[in-house]
Amino acid sequence: MGSCIICGKSVDGRICDLHEEDVVFEFRGNQPDQLTVDRYYRGTVDGYAEFGVFVDIGDSVTGLLHRSELDRRLESLDWESGDTVFVQVQQVRDNGNIDLGWSIRQAEAEFRGTLVDDPAKDAPYLKEDESGNEDAAADDDSAADESGRGQCDDTTEVTGRSESQSDRRDATVGRDAEDAGQTDEEPAETAAATTTESTATSAGADTGSSGEGGAAATSGGSGGASAVTEEPSHVAIETLSDRVGETVRLEGVVESARQTSGPTVFEVRDETDSVECAAFKEAGVRAYPEIGGDDVVRLDGEVRERRGELQVETEALVKLEGDERETVEDRLADALRSQAEPDTVDPIADDDVVAGLTDEVREVATAIRKAVLEERPVVVRHSATADGYVAGVALERATLPLVRDQHDQHDAVYHYFDRRPLEGGVYDMDDATKDVTRMLEARERHDEKLPLFIFVAAGGTRESLDGFELLDLYGAGRALVDDIEVDAEVAETVGALVAPAAADAAETTSSTLAANVAAHVNDDVRDDLRHLPAVSFWEDTPEAYAEAASDAGYDAEAVREVREAVALEAFYQSYEDKRELITDLLFGEGDGHGGLAGHVSEQFREKLDAEVETAEANLDTQTLDDTKVAVLDTDAFTHRYEFPPTELLLDELHRRHRDDVAAVIGVSEDELHIRSDAPIDVRDVADRAREWVPNAGLTATSARDGKLEYIAGERSAVLDTVIDVVADEVA
Known part of the structure; x- marks a missing residue:
């Protein structure tokens, strides 16, 4: 029996199962089937192909790192033949071909140890065990020899990702x-x-x-x-x-x-x-x-x-x-807050809504800066919309430089800051369960602290309470930035909050609020953020933000292109952060005409116009007591799994037909969406409609997005009832 070189647990060999992916192996075999799947190995670049990179693992075995496994474009790699790289063995095929995976750790010091994988030995071993350790052998009675550990050299350093020194x-x-x-x-x-x-x-x-x-x-x-x-x-x-x-x-x-x-x-x-x-x-x-x-x-x-x-x-x-304990904790908390708190709050443009939220902006900015100083991961959870992505990236732009300054590891920005889009505006138990699983695994395997979660353009309604309560049970920090009036129950569950009052909710966006928070997280990026609020307004952009964008080099046309490009990319792979791509769209082009944003924007417009044309031809306009309501069967007259998503399509239909109809309703097999200029509370709509269709399982699943759900078999009855209720409310 030996001891795990990371946690000290008694094991057969030198590494326990839990920590095997935290060390890198040096391969001494000569056959592909001698490799162990899921282990990380040190290799050398053998050469490039159109579809990837060939990497030698040891002296006699070569695997393929396919371009689809890379976190960047193949042509952007600066590896040269003979360079040392680190890869993960994903599969050894029956024909001897080896599929390799990318490792974000590309330096030996970033692993928590190094072991030799020699098929001739019973188990992996420390490199110095090959020749013995003269210092350890000189003193057979030492405690080190009795424990079987001996003296370790640089190849057995044990490091943790969350341990900056x-x-x-x-x-x-x-x-x-x-x-x-x-x-x-x-x-x-x-x-x-x-x-x-x-x-x-x-x-x-x-x-x-x-x-x-x-x-x-x-x-x-x-x-x-x-x-x-x-x-x-x-x-x-x-x-x-x-x-x-x-x-x-x-x-x-x-x-x-x-x-x-x-x-x-x-x-x-x-x-x-x-x-x-x-x-x-x-x-x-x-x-x-x-x-x-x-x-x-x-x-x-x-x-x-x-x-x-x-x-x-x-x-x-x-x-x-x-x-x-309390005395020491108070002393540390006071010192940390003093270091983290912005000196003043200065909005990035003249904005009465933001000016009325000065204290709230300071609190959320302080919470983020404290998390970085405490070496606590920051996780931004935002809606998978243009507004959500822009808002999330604003915080990302401000926080990443602080993370780099706080940590020595070159990949710290991937471990201590994460942006995870949400499919809708609700943070439900499915989302919370994923987050809790990941954070507990990171704590167990890498001694990482529990994260600070920042919710942006999502989570502001009580439909998210179940998810928040699960995070609260584990003591994970929570802050929220949203452009709606946040439900009181939610406000009580988060440590810091930036959200407007009901009267101001229609005058701002989550990106506007998040950009102002970000400017106080890191004043060095303030100029980078000036155009972001304008990008998030689909119409009626406040003059102050339009001027700020123009000063930053983005005229109205460029702002439109960037907004549409982000909206399109937000739809595809909506659960991914797409960090580099979204950064290129938001910060890479200046005025953007004819560049990346312009190109993607053309695709947005083509796809949206085609879908709107089909939808308009199939709108069912109903009149009840002089109130017109337009209904679209989204199952029958949209491409459900292609761009644009239902929510964005209904937004566009509402903008184009608001002068003719009081509301637009999109109905599918078991969901219903409502769009109107009138302030409609979908929870009230659900309560009133439920009196007429009590067995339909009718619930308001997203008050933020105007969404109802029901049992598919009661679709017709639910639709008729909801149309009556909506017509009555907007009349």
Whole structure:
């Protein structure tokens, strides 16, 4: 039996099943069927083909990374023959062909360890096991040898995606147990004595600390007599560079705890900075197992500098509870808010609606900035509409540079910011279940913190409460940006909210609100965002935003092209963020004429006009007490799975026929959509209609989108009743 090099769990070999995808393997075989599917392997580029890249895995095996597996265009790859790359084996076919997958980790340091996959061996092994470890062999009685872990070199560094400093320090904290209490300057002959002292110190710390949970218990050296020393001074982490060699006391929150082949490493953050603290019990054995992420602690230890990085050698570590915990949490919260909060709120254009939401804009911007500083992922959930995409991208544009500044990994922008479109304006249990599953898996596998979820142009009505409550059960943060009057129940479930009052709802868009929030998340991108509000208005663009777009180089025609292009691309692969494509459409062209946005916009107009022409020929206009209502059978007279979607088609029909009819109703087998200039509450429509068709299962499934659902068998009765109710309400 061995121990997993990441979590320390006892396993047959060196990696547990849970963490196998977190390490990279070096292949020593010579047959395709010796590869293991789903593992990540180091390879070298063999050459290009029209359909992908050939990659050599080891010396004798070559696989194909098909262009469809890449996260970018094949021609944009800067790989050259012989370059080292990292790929995942997806399938080994019966004929020996190997299908490879793309890895977003393209540096060995971004994996959490390296193992050798040699078919001649029973299990993968550490690279140094091939020749043995001379340092470990020199001391057969050492705790490191007894644990079977030995001294690890750079190939066995254990790093986590959420641990921003660990990849620079693992080579230090992961050394042999004998080195855990030894500085770089200590002579080799003192190592054993230092280890004895360090072990005794840690053992004393494990049993608890003296006094009020903090005085370091230290050993008396070779004699073994214990004595209580004077309590060290509490210092701020940002001052540790001036205290190398001193024993200090820190108070803060544990950002992460990970087990190396030597000590346990805790990353502790206070109100000024964070630092890694090494605690040793015995090689590969967890010290202070009762302490984990998000615990508030008091730690005593000696400040040391190892290979250019500060580290605290832990002598005592205790979890704070009650008033002591609350005092530290309040201090950290005040400092974090002070750092994250924008100094002032200055709207990107003259807008009375935004001016009335100054405090709300500040709160949501602060929440996002705090999440980045806490190294907490930010997940934006927005509707799959033009307004939703533009609003989501505004926040993305502002947040990504902050994530890059906060993290060293080049792929941190994919781990700490995610934009996930929603099919409709409701965040239901299906959506919430997906999110909870992903965030719990990330916490289990990569020690990631629970995300902050930002809901944009979605989630503002009580139909989303079930989804919000599931997130709340796990303590995930929530904020909301929407252009409708948000239901009171929803407002109570989110930590921060930007939404207009009912009277202002028709005068703004979610993109307008989100762009103003984004400008205060990151003032450096303010100029990039000036044209986005204008893009989100299908008609009656406020003059202030039209001028802002013009100043940014987007005239009215360019704004229209960008809006239509985003609307078209929002429909296709609607569950994908399409980060690079949408960025190109929104930021890549200036005035856009004849470019990417212009080209896609032509397709939008052709497809929409063709569908509208068919729909108009089949509109059924009914008159009830001088009120005209137009009805479209969307099952019979639209292409249901092609562009445009029903919602966008009905919006366009309503814009074109609002002077002739008071409302447009789209009806399908079990759904009904209502469009009108009159303020229609679809929940009230459902309640009134239900009195006449009580067995139709009639419900308002999206008050935001004007959508009702019912049992298909009662379609005719529901339609007749709803037409009567709508005609009465708009009369």
